[in-house]
Amino acid sequence: MTTTIYSSTLMILIAVAISNLLAQGFKKIAPTYINLLVGLLVGLLPITNAAILSFNNEIFMTAIIAPLLFFEGQNTRVLIVRKMRRVTLETAVSMAAALAIVVGLLVHVIGGIALPLALIITAISAPTDATALDSVTGGRQLPTRVGGVLRLEALFNDATGLIILQAGVLWYTSGHLALGKNLMAFLWSAGGGLVFGAALAFILMICRQALLRSRWNLASSQIIIYLMTPIVIYVLAEAMAMSGIIAVVSAGLVYNGEAQRSRFSDPRQFHLSVQLINFGSEILNSFVFVILGILLARIVTGYHASPATGHWFWLGLLVYGLGLVGRYIHGRAIKLTSHDAWIFSLGGVHGTVTLALALSVSVLTATDNQLVLLIETVVIILSMLVPTILLRYLLPAKKTAKLMRPKMTKMREKMVAAGMSQLAQLSLTPAVEASVTYDLRDQLRQTRLQSFLRQWRQSSWEPKTFTGDEALQERRALMRAFDAERQYLYELALTHQIASKYIYDLYSEILLAESLVLDPANQTES
Structure with missing residues (x-):
């Protein structure tokens, strides 16, 4: 060659x-x-x-x-x-x-x-x-x-x-x-x-x-x-x-x-x-x-x-x-x-x-x-x-991400829990609740491959079951959950227990996720 x-x-x-x-x-x-x-x-x-x-x-x-x-x-x-x-x-x-x-x-x-x-x-x-x-x-x-x-x-x-x-x-x-x-x-x-x-x-x-x-x-x-x-x-x-x-x-x-x-x-x-x-x-x-x-x-x-x-x-x-x-x-x-x-x-x-x-x-x-x-x-x-x-x-050692990893994991879990708590206050159809629950848990980066493949199969091969009202429910549920997650991080920042840069990292993730829900330019579905 x-x-x-x-x-x-x-x-x-x-x-x-x-x-x-x-x-x-x-x-x-x-x-x-x-x-x-x-x-x-x-x-x-x-x-x-x-x-x-x-x-x-x-x-x-x-x-x-x-x-x-x-x-x-x-x-x-x-x-x-x-x-x-x-x-x-x-x-x-x-x-x-x-x-x-x-x-x-x-x-x-x-x-x-x-x-x-x-x-x-x-x-x-x-x-x-x-x-x-x-x-x-x-x-x-x-x-x-x-x-x-x-x-x-x-x-x-x-x-x-x-x-x-x-x-x-x-x-x-x-x-x-x-x-x-x-x-x-x-x-x-x-x-x-x-x-x-x-x-x-x-x-x-x-x-x-x-x-x-x-x-x-x-x-x-x-x-x-x-x-x-x-x-x-x-x-x-x-x-x-x-x-x-x-x-x-x-x-x-x-x-x-x-x-x-x-x-x-x-x-x-x-x-x-x-x-x-x-x-x-x-x-x-x-x-x-x-x-x-x-x-x-x-x-x-x-x-x-x-x-x-x-x-x-x-x-x-x-x-x-x-x-x-x-x-x-x-x-x-x-x-x-x-x-x-x-x-x-x-x-x-x-x-x-x-x-x-x-x-x-x-x-x-x-x-x-x-x-x-x-x-x-x-x-x-x-x-x-x-x-x-x-x-x-x-040189002195930096506070590396490795040292912060357990704290970041716990903080992320509490953040997602704050978002999940909002779902019980909403009237959602079972399909919408299952979809939103999966999306929120996906923020933990702990969803199994088998679970992802199930979601992929439903998205790729099964006809879309959400009605117009259900699609609106999904969007509003995610917005409500993201709002609760941001509020949790804001209150955590006021306690000064965690360095601001780590809180900002998670906060920016939520904002980006929210833009995927709201902004048509960031969406992949037609």
């Missing part, structure tokens, strides 16, 4: 689905690691590995990383970015550049690597990954300031690494380091990407908002325009030699403000957009780490031993260790406590963008190319493994 982009995408999506399902059964392991392990398995098995095309950096950055960073930018408040702009510049630009240069010099001196190649290696390891950070914290609570700095650093430091990488590649091929030219290229890439992304996003936002307030508005068209925005902005920015990554991040920041102030203009459309963002972010995050696993497997299986076997491991250890020390020093420089500076240092996790940059360098000799890939593989693995082990001793 000829491998195509369709078969590759299908195989990776299957791996994503399986790994996400497995993650539900292994709650003690971060989902990211499950994605990574499944990706490794796919890459190691000849039959599945053959079904996936060779890595294409351009497609990966355009179709996966650009939308993912756009969504992350949209989930970041502009006010936070403005408040932390100085420390963000110091971390994502100054620290990243300083580390690439200083660590590159030390790798050259200690490791005996040519300076241009050492700069390429350290530039590739400059970008950090906010998504991978979530997996290594292991359900632990990051200090607020440290978490904010790490997330903003991950959003903006990709451009720094890319420009330094371009400088290293030019030095490697020509033998000359053009500092002035590279500085101007950085200013154009980062500054231009920031302005261009924000400006184009603002224009598109104005167009969509004008459309939203006109008789021409159509949710499907709006969603298509929205989903295409990061891809279009990234492609146009890259075509003008600007940072497409910074462009899509700044575009996301613009859209954050839009979402805050236009959510009630068309609630159905806004709700659909939020669900698509959440779904897209989850799938793309999983997609990224499955691909990372596949790439790591291919690098390891494609490794050819040489007289310097093992040298690459010590160089990877050196790059990661020096980076760790440098990040700690920077943490202290931005006035973090020693404890928080170590957390900041360990929080510099590397992921698929780092490996994508390594794979994008095509001018290296075969030996140097293999050396770079192996070193970056070591850096990525260490940057995920070391904090996973150490942060559990440095």
